[in-house]
Structure formats: structure tokens, C-alpha cells
Amino acid sequence: MTDTTPDQMGGAPAAATDETKPFVEFADKSGGYFAETFLSIQKAKLPATHVNWMAAIAGFPWAALRANKMLFWIGFLIDLVAAVYLMQVWKFSRAAEQAVIDNKDFLVERFENWTTSSLWAAVIIFILGRVIFGWLADRLYFRQYNTWRVDHSKPSGWDMKRLVWATLIVAMIAPLMLYRASQFPPEERTCIKQARSIAAGEEVAFKDQFDCMIIGEFPTIVWLERRDTVTYPRDDNGDRFVRREAPREGLPPVNLNSYTAQLIDDGIGYLTAFYGFFFDGITTFLRSMLSAITAVFVGTPWIIAMGAIMAISYTMAGARITIFVAASLCYLALFGFWQTAMDTMSLVVAASIICIVFGLPLGIWVGKSKRGQAIITPILDIMQTIPSFVYLLPAVAFFSIGKPPGILATVIFAMPPMVRLTALGIRHVPENTKEAALAFGANPRQLLMKVELPQALPSIMAGVNQVVMMALSMVVVAALIGAGGMGFIVTEALANTRTGAGILAGIGIALLAMMIDRVVQKANTVKH
Amino acid sequence: MNDNREEGVVVTRNVWKIFGSRADEAMEAVRRDNLSKAEVLEQFGAVVGVKDVSISVGEGEIFCIMGLSGSGKSTLVRHINRLIEPTGGDILINGANVGQLNAEELRAMRADKIGMVFQNMALLPHRTVRDNVALSLELRNVDAYTRAQVADRVIELVSLQGYGDRLPSELSGGMQQRVGLARAMAADPDILLMDEPFSALDPLIRRVLQDEFLDLSKSMNKTTLFITHDLDEAIRMGNRIAIMKDGEIVQVGTPEDIVTKPADDYVADFVAGISKLKLLYAHTVMEPLEAYEQRKGPIPQAEAPVAEPDDDLDKLIALSVNQDHPVLIKSDGNVVGVVSKDAILHGVQGEA
Numbered sequence: 001m002t003d004t005t006p007d008q009m010g011g012a013p014a015a016a017t018d019e020t021k022p023f024v025e026f027a028d029k030s031g032g033y034f035a036e037t038f039l040s041i042q043k044a045k046l047p048a049t050h051v052n053w054m055a056a057i058a059g060f061p062w063a064a065l066r067a068n069k070m071l072f073w074i075g076f077l078i079d080l081v082a083a084v085y086l087m088q089v090w091k092f093s094r095a096a097e098q099a100v101i102d103n104k105d106f107l108v109e110r111f112e113n114w115t116t117s118s119l120w121a122a123v124i125i126f127i128l129g130r131v132i133f134g135w136l137a138d139r140l141y142f143r144q145y146n147t148w149r150v151d152h153s154k155p156s157g158w159d160m161k162r163l164v165w166a167t168l169i170v171a172m173i174a175p176l177m178l179y180r181a182s183q184f185p186p187e188e189r190t191c192i193k194q195a196r197s198i199a200a201g202e203e204v205a206f207k208d209q210f211d212c213m214i215i216g217e218f219p220t221i222v223w224l225e226r227r228d229t230v231t232y233p234r235d236d237n238g239d240r241f242v243r244r245e246a247p248r249e250g251l252p253p254v255n256l257n258s259y260t261a262q263l264i265d266d267g268i269g270y271l272t273a274f275y276g277f278f279f280d281g282i283t284t285f286l287r288s289m290l291s292a293i294t295a296v297f298v299g300t301p302w303i304i305a306m307g308a309i310m311a312i313s314y315t316m317a318g319a320r321i322t323i324f325v326a327a328s329l330c331y332l333a334l335f336g337f338w339q340t341a342m343d344t345m346s347l348v349v350a351a352s353i354i355c356i357v358f359g360l361p362l363g364i365w366v367g368k369s370k371r372g373q374a375i376i377t378p379i380l381d382i383m384q385t386i387p388s389f390v391y392l393l394p395a396v397a398f399f400s401i402g403k404p405p406g407i408l409a410t411v412i413f414a415m416p417p418m419v420r421l422t423a424l425g426i427r428h429v430p431e432n433t434k435e436a437a438l439a440f441g442a443n444p445r446q447l448l449m450k451v452e453l454p455q456a457l458p459s460i461m462a463g464v465n466q467v468v469m470m471a472l473s474m475v476v477v478a479a480l481i482g483a484g485g486m487g488f489i490v491t492e493a494l495a496n497t498r499t500g501a502g503i504l505a506g507i508g509i510a511l512l513a514m515m516i517d518r519v520v521q522k523a524n525t526v527k528h
Numbered sequence: 529m530n531d532n533r534e535e536g537v538v539v540t541r542n543v544w545k546i547f548g549s550r551a552d553e554a555m556e557a558v559r560r561d562n563l564s565k566a567e568v569l570e571q572f573g574a575v576v577g578v579k580d581v582s583i584s585v586g587e588g589e590i591f592c593i594m595g596l597s598g599s600g601k602s603t604l605v606r607h608i609n610r611l612i613e614p615t616g617g618d619i620l621i622n623g624a625n626v627g628q629l630n631a632e633e634l635r636a637m638r639a640d641k642i643g644m645v646f647q648n649m650a651l652l653p654h655r656t657v658r659d660n661v662a663l664s665l666e667l668r669n670v671d672a673y674t675r676a677q678v679a680d681r682v683i684e685l686v687s688l689q690g691y692g693d694r695l696p697s698e699l700s701g702g703m704q705q706r707v708g709l710a711r712a713m714a715a716d717p718d719i720l721l722m723d724e725p726f727s728a729l730d731p732l733i734r735r736v737l738q739d740e741f742l743d744l745s746k747s748m749n750k751t752t753l754f755i756t757h758d759l760d761e762a763i764r765m766g767n768r769i770a771i772m773k774d775g776e777i778v779q780v781g782t783p784e785d786i787v788t789k790p791a792d793d794y795v796a797d798f799v800a801g802i803s804k805l806k807l808l809y810a811h812t813v814m815e816p817l818e819a820y821e822q823r824k825g826p827i828p829q830a831e832a833p834v835a836e837p838d839d840d841l842d843k844l845i846a847l848s849v850n851q852d853h854p855v856l857i858k859s860d861g862n863v864v865g866v867v868s869k870d871a872i873l874h875g876v877q878g879e880a
């Protein structure tokens with residue numbers, strides 16, 4: 001537990017020169033050894049194989065005495081993991097004995113295997129870990145010296161009192177960890193049963209209760225009475241009304257999750273039952289918008305559509321990118337994806353148009369008004385963190401399946417960058433240009449149209465590009481709820497393990513994305 | 529209240545501007561305890577930009593404002609078209625209180641009456657030079673043809689012909705400054721606010737534009753507030769000069785007043801080293817004929833050179849060169865005074 005051995009190599013602290021004096025002052029005990037080690041670290045002469053064997057043998061208590069937090073946690077973790085494996089050895093050997101008694105041969109063999117592998121793991125982790133610990137010790141301790149040199153209030157030297165802290169930390173963590181490793185955790189069902197029997201007033205052994213509370217799943221704390229079942233049947237006139245039925249007698253209470261899920265379902269049910277016309281209206285609008293766009297993309301004969309796309313790409317982005325576009329179009333056509341790709345494009349265009357129409361004014365509002373920013377930014381944050389799949393759920397709940405809900409889910413997913421980048425562009429318009437326009441008598445509308453929007457345009461166009469890209473990726477996912485297009489081929493291939501078909505469609509989607517991205521980006525840079 | 533016309537076209541009455549979140553508090557404290565700029569900064573974290581400024585600029589006048597960097601020149605001028613709201617005091621334009629205008633009236637006043645040249649140019653980067661110059665006309669919904677005509681004429685005035693279709697980023701700093709100047713002139717306002725309009729120009733083009741501007745403002749009778757760091761420029765352009773320090777106006781006067789009778793050391797430092805040749809006149813440096821003759825004896829009046837009381841030092845020096853006699857100052861044929869070579873030398877040094 002002390003650094004006496006290395007002391008003999010480095011000589012007594014008294015022999016310290018001017019050069020090594022701060023080292024000795026810092027290290028306190030075994031100053032000579034550390035003076036020499038630190039000096040060789042400073043001269044970059046420390047051998048790569050240098051290990052502080054005292055530290056390696058002593059383990060994390062050494063780090064505690066030296067007040068090196070980082071090293072303490074590393075050392076503690078090594079020992080803890082090794083100990084956990086040892087406890088598992090005990091657990092599995094007990095289980096093996098039990099299996100012998102129960103006459104379950106296959107279990108005996110499995111548990112014995114686990115016993116051996118756990119033992120090996122424990123030994124290897126312990127020995128290797130301690131060597132690494134010893135290797136790190138002096139190097140990390142030197143870093144500690146560097147921080148101490150800047151700020152002498154940082155801990156230095158050697159102090160037995162620090163062991164008290166270390167012991168406290170170990171006492172708080174280790175016992176439970178080791179206990180958990182030595183026990184098979186109770187199953188959730190067992191614990192639910194147990195909770196009921198406790199509620200019914202039966203006696204339950206303390207160990208079982210403890211296991212359920214501490215080492216299994218987080219215990220279910222909140223129990224709630226079941227809600228009434230709500231349905232929305234039609235009366236004789238064909239109007240819907242709300243019918244509530246109390247839950248059957250004697251059904252056990254439910255947990256927070258089931259209760260809230262039920263609540264949400266009821267809410268959605270209510271909205272669709274009584275405000276169905278609203279959702280139907282949206283669906284109808286989306287459908288007619290989509291069919292108009294589809295008529296252009298799918299209804300145009302492929303030869304004209306290809307020519308048009310290439311012409312657009314040439315005027316917008318030049319010859320080089322048009323060659324790439326032509327090659328991509330050939331791929332889509334040759335592999336039989338033409339119609340499907342155009343179908344996907346219609347979805348993307350429909351969703352992007354909606355995103356831009358709503359996102360642009362919203363972005364302007366967020367960019368100009370503090371309140372707008374305070375309201376919208378958190379919503380955008382949430383929209384961007386929710387995984388894309390989750391958007392499919394409310395879309396299906398309110399709009400059933402098919403293309404319209406697919407478009408809606410896509411819109412929600414792809415809208416944030418439009419709003420954000422528009423707001424960013426507006427906010428970054430230099431104050432002095434706005435001031436100049438105001439000084440010459442611009443009204444708010446002129447300010448927006450002649451000064452702010454033109455200067456925010458590059459940012460807005462970057463937003464449009466992002467919207468299109470994200471819409472494309474979401475449209476593929478939306479195939480899961482029947483939006484069709486290229487995504488349908490991929491999801492179908494996934495379901496039937498037709499890997500080849502899936503990969504070909506995947507490449508097609510990637511080419512579509514790259515085509516749009518290159519053209520829009522190039523068009524953007526050419527203009528500015 | 530309504531009859532302020534004789535007072536001047538642009539009038540500020542006890543205008544204060546204090547920047548910071550606790551400006552009103554600071555304002556009260558300053559009024560009460562007469563704190564200095566540094567004290568306000570320390571106690572309230574607020575910056576005194578303009579301190580109790582009252583000026584009155586008459587019609588057709590060029591009013592120069594000078595002062596060290598950070599003395600509040602830009603801040604003061606920005607109050608006049610209400611780009612900044614004063615913390616206290618009033619601004620009157622043709623007798624109308626700018627602070628009481630509603631949004632529409634304010635907009636109309638900015639569009640029709642006031643033009644501004646910004647210190648940092650503030651050109652719109654996405655518009656060509658021509659469209660920048662025509663901005664004020666466009667905001668007034670003037671048709672495109674007239675806009676282009678006016679813009680091209682003004683662009684020529686600032687000698688930028690041929691650059692009409694370039695973007696500001698393709699122009700040098702001095703050229704951009706001239707675009708800013710052209711933009712203000714194209715608006716053809718009655719009142720011009722010019723924040724260091726010539727600071728980035730080379731001496732030649734600066735001289736040309738100064739003359740151009742002097743002619744223009746004389747013939748069009750424009751009222752101008754002109755900020756500059758350059759005392760020579762201020763003296764050349766200004767009918768009157770105001771010297772600012774820490775937000776306060778320390779002295780207002782004609783160029784001659786400022787140079788010959790600086791109000792304090794700050795102004796004296798400012799004007800030290802300026803050439804007095806064009807600033808001092810015979811009537812300031814002359815002495816009565818009797819006083820001179822008492823000291824030096826009679827002057828042969830036929831041989832002595834003769835000048836008018838309004839002739840400046842420059843002219844007097846030209847007359848005295850190769851002369852043994854002092855210069856006689858005659859008004860309407862009567863001798864009103866004498867200027868000796870000593871008096872001229874004193875005058876050059878600034879001691880009238």
C-alpha cells in the first residue's frame with residue numbers, strides 16, 4: 001500500500017535538485033521516485049513499457065491516496081468488473097448444483113460452461129486491468145501534477161484521510177453490484193404477482209421483496225384504476241354519440257403506461273368520430289393535389305419526361321451534372337423503376353410544396369419575432385428528435401393508410417429545416433442594411449421583400465434542398481403505411497428476404513436523392 | 529410649440545441618449561446628481577451616448593459635427609430621423625416633433641425629407657449599384673424608367689459612370705462610399721445627414737466631391753448635418769462647427785470662432801496645428817492706424833499695399849512679401865487699420 005520500493009531507485013527526497021524540487025513537493029511521499037519519473041516524462045524518455053508496479057499491486061486505493069479521481073474510477077471499475085465475474089462464478093456453480101439435483105443434464109452443462117468462462121474472465125480482467133492501471137498510474141499522475149502546478153489548491157501529495165472517501169464510495173456501490181451479480185433477477189411477472197399478494201395482505205419473504213424492488217425491472221410504483229371503455233356508436237339518426245362502460249368488476253388495476261396509452265387512444269377515437277369531416281377534408285385535398293402532380297410525373301411519356309428533366313438540369317446546373325443525371329435516369333429506366341420512381345417523385349414534390357408553403361412564413365415569423373422563436377423552436381426540436389417511424393402512428397390514426405397520411409408524415413418530418421434555415425437567414429441579415437432601408441422610408445412589407453428575403457435567399461434555398469432530401473428519405477419509410485413508390489419495393493424485399501431486389505431499389509433511391517441534391521445545390525452556388 | 533420655424537429646420541432640444549437596460553434609472557440619476565459618463569457606466573452599466581444636446585440648424589446651412597471616436601456623433605445624428613429613440617428631449621424638423629409622428633408619418637418624413645449617408649455604407653449586397661442608388665425612389669414606387677434615369681445622373685455626379693451594373697462587393701471601399709453618397713443624393717431630400725461621407729476617399733476625389741457637394745447644397749439649398757474627423761474638411765465645408773466630447777457639445781461656432789477662441793483645452797488640442805491662413809481675416813489682426821504710427825512713425829500711404837477688412841491672412845502675406853511697409857486696410861476708401869508683419873506672424877500662430 002505504500003510506495004517504498006520505488007523509493008530506493010530514486011533516492012531520498014533530500015537529494016532533490018532545483019529541477020525536480022516541484023516534483024518532490026507535489027508527490028510528497030516517494031518524492032525521489034516521482035522526481036525521476038516525471039523528469040523522464042518531461043524529457044520524453046519514459047520507456048513505453050514503464051509500469052508503476054506498486055500502483056498496479058495496490059490498485060484503486062493507491063489512486064485514492066494520491067487523490068487522482070480519474071485513476072481511482074478506472075482502478076475501481078477494473079476491480080469491480082472482476083469481482084462481478086467472480087460472483088457470477090458462484091451464481092452459476094450454485095445453479096449447476098441445483099440442475100444436478102433437478103436432473104436437467106443440458107442445464108448442468110450450460111451452467112458449468114458459464115462457470116468456467118466467468119472464472120477466466122475474472123482472472124484475465126483482474127490481471128490485465130491491474131497492469132494497465134500500473135501503466136497509466138504515473139502518466140495520469142503527471143497530468144495531475146500539471147494542473148497542480150497551475151493551481152496549487154488542487155490536491156497533491158499523499159493523505160490517508162482520502163481513503164475514508166474511497167471506502168464510502170466503494171461501500172455505496174460495490175455490495176449491491178455484487179449482490180445483483182450473485183442472484184438471478186426475479187421475472188417481472190413474479191414481481192407483479194408479488195405486488196398483488198402484498199396488496200391482498202399476504203406475507204412475503206423480505207428477500208423476495210428486496211429482489212423485486214432493487215435488482216429486477218424498475219418496480220411499478222404507480223397503479224391506477226382502469227378507465228371506462230369508451231365507444232362511439234351511431235344512434236338511430238346515424239349521429240355518433242359517446243358510450244361509456246365501466247370496467248368489469250374485479251379486474252386488477254393497470255400501470256401508468258397502459259393507462260395513458262388508453263387515454264390517448266380514447267382521445268384519437270373521439271376526434272376521428274366527431275371531427276372526421278376535418279380529417280377527411282385534408283385527405284381529399286392531399287389526394288387531389290397529389291393526383292395533379294402525379295398526372296405530370298407519371299402521366300408524361302417517359303421519353304418526354306427524361307428530356308425535360310435533363311433540360312432543366314442543364315439550365316440549372318450545367319453540363320457535368322447533366323451527364324450524371326442522364327446516367328441515373330438510365331439506371332432507373334433500365335432496371336424497370338421508371339414509373340415507381342416518378343410515383344415517388346410526385347410524393348416528394350407534393351410534400352415539399354406543402355413544407356415550403358407553410359415553412360417559409362413560419363420561418364419568417366420565427367426569424368423576426370422573439371415570441372415566435374420561443375414558441376416554435378422547442379416544437380422543432382421535438383419534431384427533429386422523434387424517430388421518423390413514430391410519425392407514421394398519428395398519421396395512420398387520423399388519416400388511415402395510403403398516400404395522404406404518407407404525405408402528412410413526410411411533411412411533419414421534413415418541415416423543420418425549412419423553418420430553421422429561413423429563420424436563420426432572416427436573423428442574419430445585417431442590421432445596417434435594414435437600417436438603411438428604414439432610413440429611406442421603407443415600410444415593413446418593403447423591408448421584408450426588398451431587403452430581408454433577398455439576403456436570406458441562400459439560406460432559404462439550402463432549406464429547400466434539405467426539405468427535398470428529407471422528404472425523399474421519409475417517403476421511403478412511408479411505404480410502410482401504404483404510400484407506395486420506391487419504398488414499397490424495399491419494404492417488400494425486406495419482408496420476403498429478396499435481398500437483390502431490395503439493393504437495386506435502394507440504389508435507385510440513392511440516385512434519385514443525389515440527382516436532386518446536386519442540381520439544387522449547384523443551381524444555388526451558380527446564382528450566388 | 530407650433531411656431532418654431534425661425535428656430536431652424538433641424539432642432540434638438542435637450543436630447544439625451546443612454547444605452548442599456550437601466551437607461552431610465554440612469555437618466556434620472558444623471559439629471560439629479562450630474563454624474564459623469566464613467567460614473568454612469570460604473571453604477572448602472574449604461575453608456576451615455578448623447579448628453580443634453582441642443583442644436584439648431586438653419587435652412588441651407590452645413591452644420592459640421594466633430595469629435596473623437598465614441599463621442600456620440602453618429603448617435604446624435606441618428607436621432608434626427610429617429611433611427612434611435614431619445615431617452616429624453618425632443619427633435620423638431622420644420623417645427624414638427626419627430627417623436628410624436630406615427631409609423632406612417634415617420635415613414636413619409638424619412639422618404640420625402642431626409643437622406644442619410646451611413647458611416648458603414650450599408651449598401652444592399654444583392655443589388656447592383658444602380659438599384660442601390662435608386663432605392664429611395666423604388667420605395668416611393670417611382671417607375672423603373674425614371675429610377676434608372678435619376679440613378680445614372682447621380683452616379684455620374686460621384687464619378688462612378690460605368691459601374692451601374694456592378695454589385696457593391698465588386699467595388700473598392702471608397703467607391704462604395706460614393707455609392708452611399710449617390711443613394712442619399714438620388715432621394716433629393718431637403719435635409720441630408722452625412723456620417724463621415726468622405727472618410728474613405730483619396731484627397732483628390734475628396735476635394736472634387738467636396739466642391740461638388742458645396743455647389744449642390746448651395747444651389748439646392750439643402751440643410752446638412754455633416755460628421756467628419758477632419759478639421760480641414762469641417763472648416764472647408766461647415767458654416768458652423770460643433771465639437772463633441774463624451775456625448776456633450778463643448779463648443780459651437782463658426783470655423784473662425786473655433787480656431788481663434790477655443791472654449792477649452794480639448795477644443796484647443798483639436799484645432800492645434802490647423803492652418804490659420806484662410807481662417808483669420810484682416811479685421812481680426814489689424815490695429816488702429818494711430819496706435820501703429822505712435823510706435824513706428826508715419827506710414828507713406830501711397831507706397832503701402834492696401835487690402836480689404838475681409839481679406840484673409842493668405843492674401844495679406846502675399847501683399848507683404850518684398851515690402852518694407854505694413855499693409856493698410858481700407859474700407860470704402862477710408863483707412864480702418866494697419867497690419868504689420870509682426871501681426872501677420874502672430875496670426876499664423878493663431879494668436880489674434
Ligand SMILES: Nc1ncnc2c1ncn2[C@@H]1O[C@H](COP(=O)(O)OP(=O)(O)OP(=O)(O)O)[C@@H](O)[C@H]1O
Nearest residue numbers: 547575576577596597598599600601602603604647
Ligand atoms: N447600440 C448601442 N448600444 C450601446 N452603446 C452604444 C450603441 N451605439 C453607440 N453606443 C455607445 O455610444 C457612444 C457613442 O457612439 P457613436 O457611434 O455615436 O460614436 P461616434 O462619435 O460616431 O464615433 P466614431 O467616430 O467612431 O464613429 C459610444 O460610447 C458607444 O459605445
Ligand SMILES: [Mg+2]
Nearest residue numbers: 601602647723
Ligand atoms: Mg460614428
